Amino acid sequence: MSLNGQFQAAQGTVLARATCECCGGAVQIKANKNGGAYYYCGHADDQGTQCCHSQRWGQRISWALRKAYREAGETPVKATLPLKIGRSEVPAAAAKPANADNPPADNIDAAPEKRAAESRGGLFG
Numbered sequence: 383m384s385l386n387g388q389f390q391a392a393q394g395t396v397l398a399r400a401t402c403e404c405c406g407g408a409v410q411i412k413a414n415k416n417g418g419a420y421y422y423c424g425h426a427d428d429q430g431t432q433c434c435h436s437q438r439w440g441q442r443i444s445w446a447l448r449k450a451y452r453e454a455g456e457t458p459v460k461a462t463l464p465l466k467i468g469r470s471e472v473p474a475a476a477a478k479p480a481n482a483d484n485p486p487a488d489n490i491d492a493a494p495e496k497r498a499a500e501s502r503g504g505l506f507g
């Protein structure tokens with residue numbers, strides 16, 4: 383399912399504010415013409431060299447940013463990078479916390495159930 387049609391934001395809309403993952407400068411996460419979220423960092427260091435780092439996100443993160451922007455009353459939200467897909471998207475095995483308090487299952491060291499060893503007679507008996 384395409385998420386690009388939901389919570390549409392005009393191209394150039396500032397969806398969120400964050401700090402550049404490279405240089406730590408403040409950046410604005412904007413929507414591109416498809417609603418995809420991206421930023422471009424124009425911060426320069428003491429020598430005047432620009433960071434130029436950029437990031438863009440796929441439709442799931444972009445959708446979440448547009449939704450947050452909309453729900454905040456169409457004001458940019460504060461985002462902390464890196465942005466990741468939410469917990470509910472994590473595979474169940476990875477999301478399940480290890481529970482050290484659980485006792486081991488009974489019979490965990492028991493030998494596997496023996497197979498029937500009845501004589502069948504004939505060749506294999």
Ligand SMILES: [Zn+2]
Pocket residue numbers: 402403404405406407423424425433434435
């Ligand atoms: Zn930067």
